[in-house]
Amino acid sequence: xxxxxxxxxxxxxxxxxxxxxxxxxxxxxxxxxxxxxxxxxxxxxxxxxxxxxxxxxxxxxxxxxxxxxxxxxxxxxxxxxxxxxxxxxxxxxxxxxxxxxxxxxxxxxxxxxxxxxxxxxxxxxxxxxxxxxxxxxxxxxxxxxxxxxxx
Amino acid sequence: xxxxxxxxxxxxxxxxxxxxxxxxxxxxxxxxxxxxxxxxxxxxxxxxxxxxxxxxxxxxxxxxxxxxxxxxxxxxxxxxxxxxxxxxxxxxxxxxxxxxxxxxxxxxxxxxxxxxxxxxxxxxxxxxxxxxxxxxxxxxxxxxxxxxxxxxxxxxxxxxxxxx
Numbered sequence: 184x185x186x187x188x189x190x191x192x193x194x195x196x197x198x199x200x201x202x203x204x205x206x207x208x209x210x211x212x213x214x215x216x217x218x219x220x221x222x223x224x225x226x227x228x229x230x231x232x233x234x235x236x237x238x239x240x241x242x243x244x245x246x247x248x249x250x251x252x253x254x255x256x257x258x259x260x261x262x263x264x265x266x267x268x269x270x271x272x273x274x275x276x277x278x279x280x281x282x283x284x285x286x287x288x289x290x291x292x293x294x295x296x297x298x299x300x301x302x303x304x305x306x307x308x309x310x311x312x313x314x315x316x317x318x319x320x321x322x323x324x325x326x327x328x329x330x331x332x333x334x
Numbered sequence: 335x336x337x338x339x340x341x342x343x344x345x346x347x348x349x350x351x352x353x354x355x356x357x358x359x360x361x362x363x364x365x366x367x368x369x370x371x372x373x374x375x376x377x378x379x380x381x382x383x384x385x386x387x388x389x390x391x392x393x394x395x396x397x398x399x400x401x402x403x404x405x406x407x408x409x410x411x412x413x414x415x416x417x418x419x420x421x422x423x424x425x426x427x428x429x430x431x432x433x434x435x436x437x438x439x440x441x442x443x444x445x446x447x448x449x450x451x452x453x454x455x456x457x458x459x460x461x462x463x464x465x466x467x468x469x470x471x472x473x474x475x476x477x478x479x480x481x482x483x484x485x486x487x488x489x490x491x492x493x494x495x496x497x498x
Contacts, residue, residue: 279483283476283479283480286467286472286475286476286479287472287473287475287476288472289472291467291468294467294468294475294479295464295467295468297479298464298467298475298478298479298482298483299464301479301480301483302482302483302486305483305484305486305487306486306487306490309487309490309491310490314407315407315408315411315484315487315488315491316411316484316487317410317411317414317415317484318414318418318477318480318481318484319480319483319484319487320476320479320480320483321476321480
C-alpha cells in the first residue's frame with residue numbers, strides 16, 4: 184500500500200511539473216520570436232503530450248490526476264527574451280527533477296519510464312540555458328547527496 | 335565456539351592458539367571474502383565505463399587540438415560522474431575499485447570521425463546505465479538515471495558539433 188502510494192505520489196509530482204511547464208511555456212513563447220518561438224512551441228507541445236501520458240498512467244493506477252492550476256507563480260519576472268529562455272531552462276530542470284523522483288520508486292517499469300522521460304527535458308534545459316550540467320535533475324550541481332524519491 | 339568478545343580480545347599471535355584450543359575451524363568470516371553482490375558488480379562496471387569515456391575524450395582532445403576547447407566541459411562532467419560513482423563504492427573484500435581503462439580504441443582520424451566515435455561511446459554508456467536501473471537501490475538508480483541524462487545532453491552537443 185505504501186509502495187503504491189509512493190508510485191502515485193511520484194507520478195502526480197511529474198504531472199504537476201508537466202502542468203507547470205505547459206503553463207510556463209505559454210509565458211516563454213510570448214516573449215520569443217522567430218526560431219526561438221518555434222522551438223518553444225515544439226517544447227510546449229512535447230509537454231502537453233507528456234502530460235497526457237502521465238494522466239493516463241494515473242487513471243490506470245486508479246488515481247485522480249492532479250489538476251493544473253489556473254496560474255503559477257514564476258520564479259522571476261519574465262519581461263524579455265533572455266528571461267524567457269531562463270524560464271524555459273528552469274521549467275525543464277523542474278520536469279527532469281520530477282521524473283528523477285519516479286526513478287526512486289520500487290516499480291521497475293516506472294523506474295525505467297522515469298529515467299527515459301527525464302532525458303528530453305535535460306536536453307531541452309541544456310539547449311535553453313546554453314550549457315550542460317553533470318547531474319540533471321539532482322538538487323546540487325555537485326551531485327546527489329540525498330536521493331529525492333518523492334515530492 | 336569462540337565468543338565475539340574472546341576473538342576481539344585475542345592478539346594476532348595468540349589467535350591461532352586460541353582457535354586450536356577451542357577445537358573449532360574458526361568463524362566463517364575468516365574463510366574467505368563473501369561474493370560481490372550484483373549491485374556492486376554493476377556499480378564497478380559503471381565506473382569502468384566512465385573511465386573508458388574519460389580516456390577516449392582525453393585521447394581525442396590530444397589527437398585533434400581543434401576539439402580540445404569544445405570537449406573540455408563534457409570531459410569535466412564525465413570526471414564528475416566518475417567521482418560520484420566511485421564515491422558510492424564500498425570496496426568489496428578481494429576486489430579493488432577499477433582504476434584502469436579496459437577499452438582503448440584508435441581515435442577517429444578526422445575531427446568529424448572522432449566526434450562520431452565519441453557520440454557512439456556516449457550512446458553505449460547510456461544503454462549500459464539504463465540497463466542497470468532494475469538491480470540498483472533507489473538512490474543508485476537515480477544516480478545512473480541522472481548520469482544517463484547527462485550523457486544524452488552530450489550526444490546532442492556532439493551531434494551539433496558534427497554538423498557545425
